[in-house]
Amino acid sequence: MIKNKNKLLPIFFLFLIAGCNNGPKTIEPFSLAKMNKEHTTNEVNSDIHEVTVGEILPTSKYVYLNVKEGDKEFWIAAPKQEVKEGNVYLYNEALLKTQFESKEYQRVFDTVYLVTALIPKDHGVKTTFINKPKANSKKANTVKKSIASSQESKGQFVGSVKIAELINNPEKFGGKIVELTGKCVKINPNIMGKNWIHLKDGSQDNFDLVITSEEIVQKDSRITLRGEVILNKDFGSGYSFDLILENGILIN
Numbered sequence: 230m231i232k233n234k235n236k237l238l239p240i241f242f243l244f245l246i247a248g249c250n251n252g253p254k255t256i257e258p259f260s261l262a263k264m265n266k267e268h269t270t271n272e273v274n275s276d277i278h279e280v281t282v283g284e285i286l287p288t289s290k291y292v293y294l295n296v297k298e299g300d301k302e303f304w305i306a307a308p309k310q311e312v313k314e315g316n317v318y319l320y321n322e323a324l325l326k327t328q329f330e331s332k333e334y335q336r337v338f339d340t341v342y343l344v345t346a347l348i349p350k351d352h353g354v355k356t357t358f359i360n361k362p363k364a365n366s367k368k369a370n371t372v373k374k375s376i377a378s379s380q381e382s383k384g385q386f387v388g389s390v391k392i393a394e395l396i397n398n399p400e401k402f403g404g405k406i407v408e409l410t411g412k413c414v415k416i417n418p419n420i421m422g423k424n425w426i427h428l429k430d431g432s433q434d435n436f437d438l439v440i441t442s443e444e445i446v447q448k449d450s451r452i453t454l455r456g457e458v459i460l461n462k463d464f465g466s467g468y469s470f471d472l473i474l475e476n477g478i479l480i481n
Contacts, residue, residue, distance in 0.1 A: 277321045277418070279350065280305070282314055288333045293341070304338050307347040317350040319445075321418055346419035348445065386455075393432035395458065399472050402458040408480065409438075410453040413446050421464060426477060428454065439470065442477030453481035 280296035287293075291309050295302065296318075305323065312318070323342040330337045386406040395402055411430030418424045423441040440456050456474035463469045 281317050305342040305344045307344045319348045320344045391432040392430050392438050403460040408455045413450050440474040440477040444479040455480050
């Protein structure tokens, strides 16, 4: 009888370990790349979301937020930052987790989205306002000239151009600062620390011109941006461009 009990012990421990692994997992939000590598079974959402913040539960490393998007209400977890109740924020990369345990608050969330970056909707609004000077506004003109001076220090400013001009003669503009006016047809915020603005001006709309910037602009808005023309740029991770504008500054 003793021998039979000894044989059953390993089986008992296997069931015990399996039972422990079935409980909720505690995972802190971190980079999406690391999440994808370690948690490939979870759903990754890359759409742009606009949410209004309700309840706020801060922790030492991140913050839980109960948010509303339209008629939907759900929880997200974002890197630690100052967030205000009632304010509107944007995010586009999120990893869905179910039965997510918070040890700090001793609760399990049925679902929570781990968000890589949360941006206030009004981010860049003040910059946009300042860069559009009112009549007799010396302060606004000074700011605008300061922006232009800062950019010219990185390369020669050659004035306003059309996208078709850049495409037809890229070597002429490589390394130089240009100004473009057109429609923002798409924006991908917070990818590799930058916002990726897709611009069309009607001159060659079959070309997807991308401008990296710290500015946030509204999709379908008509804008003027100033940036440096870079040729044959490879950011890695599949982001490779024959022609791209970097360090875009919103002029109008």
